[in-house]
Amino acid sequence: MTTTVAAYAAPSAKAPLERTTIERRAVGEFDVLIDIKFAGICHSDIHQAREGWGEAIFPMVPGHEIAGVVEQVGPGVTKFKVGDRVGVGCMVDSCRECENCLAGQEQHCVRGNVGTYNAVGRDGEPTYGGYSQKVVVDQAFTVKIPDGLSLDVAAPLLCAGITTYAPLKRWGAAPGKKVAVIGLGGLGHMAVKIAHALGAEVTVLSQSLRKKDDGLKLGADHYYATSDAQTFKDLAGTFDVVLSTVSAPLDFGAYLSLLRTGGALVNVGAPEEPIALNLFSLIGGDKILAGSMIGGIAETQEMLDFCAEHGLGAEIELIEASQVNEAYERVLNSDVRYRFVIDAATI
Structure with a gap:
């Protein structure tokens, strides 16, 4: 049988979110029903x-x-049992047959992964996300949250954590490497924590020095204001990796100038507007302009285990569900340190 649960939904584009009810599908053979405890708010x-x-x-x-707790499992479920602490990230299905899925890169499914919300599932029904009391997810797209992480600070790791962990690992953040993180927000603060835990020398590049003390406490070794033109002169040719976490167009030529020969500028922020780029800023120095989109399920589990081992939860502001519209405006105004998390008990 389907389950009716309370949720917060946007009824139309740009409309305020409002409390409503939705139907969750019946628990299938390989499904888990999750009692949602916390849901992060991502940009x-x-x-x-x-x-x-x-x-x-x-x-x-x-x-x-x-982030939540397993309430019910289907008869074919082997990965989880009732009472397990679990998480669900940005996708809830994929074809599971293409070369990318078989390589553990379900986010790049050739047929398209199924988003946790704003998508259509394999059953033809729209998917609904975590601003709700419960969710039904296939065990293959559910991960275990280690005991070392409380559920509230673990919730943002299901996007902000994997979105920054995957490119930092791929592009070699490690002892002896210099990593710069553009922006100290929901993504950026986790990037700083993770890059530091990986052993890299970490620099934050932010518009101002307003959050400098925070950045240093989170693990940054250095903190510079990008509003100061001298920053780009002083740091030219410095970094092995520059990770951009911001959702606004940047002067890519200026940031590419900060890379060492062969260095990579990797984008995880996704501006709504196109960007301009003079290719000479790439050609000189054999530099790389790259993107990264979350990570596969196995890598997401690896990230959670890594964060638990190093005590890396997100820095959160816990809110009631009725505050979600206010939280959206505050995110747009960069007025959160550093991730809003909804207490699902208030939905």
């Missing part, structure tokens, strides 16, 4: 609820940073 929730990235599906229940 991408706002992009999608306001159609900043293109046409969307409404009503929309956002939320792809989900």
Whole structure:
């Protein structure tokens, strides 16, 4: 039988979110029913609820940073049992047959992964996200949250954690490497923590020095204001990796100038506007301009285990569900340190 649960949804593009009810599918053979405890608010929730990235599906229940407890399992479930602490990130299905899925890169499924919300599942029904009381997810797209992480600070790791962990690992953040993180927000603060734990020398590049003390406490070795033109002169040719976490267009030529020969500028922030780029800023120094999109399920589990081992939870502000519209505006104004998390008990 389906389950009716309370949720917060955007009824149309740019409309305020409001409390409503949705139907969750019956628990299938390989499904788990999760009693959601906490749901993080990601900037991408706002992009999608306001159609900043293109046409969307409404009503929309956002939320792809989900932490909760297993309430029921299907008869074929082997990975989880009732009472397990689990998480769900940005996707809830894929074809599971293409070369990318078989390589553990389900986020790059050739047929397209199924997003946790604002997507259509293999059953033809729209998906609804974590701003809700419960969710039903296939065990293959559910991960274990280690005991070393409390569920509230673990929730943002299901997007912000894997979104920064995957490129930092791929591009070699490690002892002896210099990593710069552009922006100290929901993504950026986790990037700093993770890069530091990986052993890299970490620099934050932010518009101002307003959050400098925070950045240093989170693990940064250095902190510079990008509003100061001298920063780009002083740091020219310094970094092995520059990770951009911001959702605004940048002067890519200026940031590419900060890389060493062969260095990489990797983007995980996704501005709504196109960017301009003079290719000579890439050609000189054999530099790399790259992107990265979350990570596969196995890598997400690896990230959670790594964060638990190093005590890396997100820095959060816990809110009631009724505050979600205010939280959206505060995110847009960079007025959060550093991730809003909804207490699902208030939905």
